[in-house]
Amino acid sequence: MTPHLLLLTPDPDYPEPFAWAFHVQADALREAGAKVTARPWSQAGELGDFDAVLPLVAWGYHLQYAEWLAFLDRAETEAQRVINPAPMLRWNSDKAYLKELGAAGVPTVPTLEVDHLNEAALAAAFGTLGTNEVVVKPPVSAGASGTYRLREGEAARVPEDVHGERMMIQPWLPTIQTTGEYSLILFGGELSHAVVKRPVGGDFRVQPNFGGETVACEPPAGTLDLAHAALALAPGEPTYARVDLVEGLDGQWQVIELELIEPALFLHCAEHAKPRFANAILSVAQGAAE
16 A cells, blocks of 8 residues: 655745755655655644654744644644654654753763843853853754854853743854764664764854755764664654764763754765665554555
């Protein structure tokens, strides 16, 4: 039986182009024998007619977070299968999971969370983290939105657009500009491929829209074990996952983020990535179709 998949895309008002991400995934699934329908996640309509719902290009959910959580509640009730499962998507939507990983002993970038970011909270964070430079970011975000690199001193001011907001504070890691940020992509719990991402010039953001470069690589020693340890704490087993890792101030590898919702999977970086991706998705979707 041919599985019918609903691949979620951004809200119609989302400004960034997404076709480049959608087509490589949809084509891989179609080539493997699936029927693929695309709808914006905010206008998904009836879900029960599909064998599986995939939020792989549900970009911008962080801009309509309450609506996103309501959609996950509905998807959990109406859809035969959500890949990855709705409880996992809900858990991964808020980066507070990083504190959970760290508390469980998984090496993670040290992370403070403040309910209302202001100059006093920022000043305290420099002392707590033992650094004179930090990165602040919203716990619900994507694509480095609302993310700032701030230095200690009299000029350490909280940017106006995040002042008073619930925020995460992490030490600035110079290795992001030198060693880079590594991403391990796993399908069905098995490593598919890895890439390293480096920012351009003096920037610290590795995303392509900020000029970041991404190239295929071998995963550094020990990073796959670390990725598995982090994913073991997720609520369920992800069909697809991207684990982002950096070299910490102590010289050890640390998890900086788990991407289990709508990650760039860099399928173009490895010849075998597309069939591995499609086979992992269809093995779950076909179980729902039968």
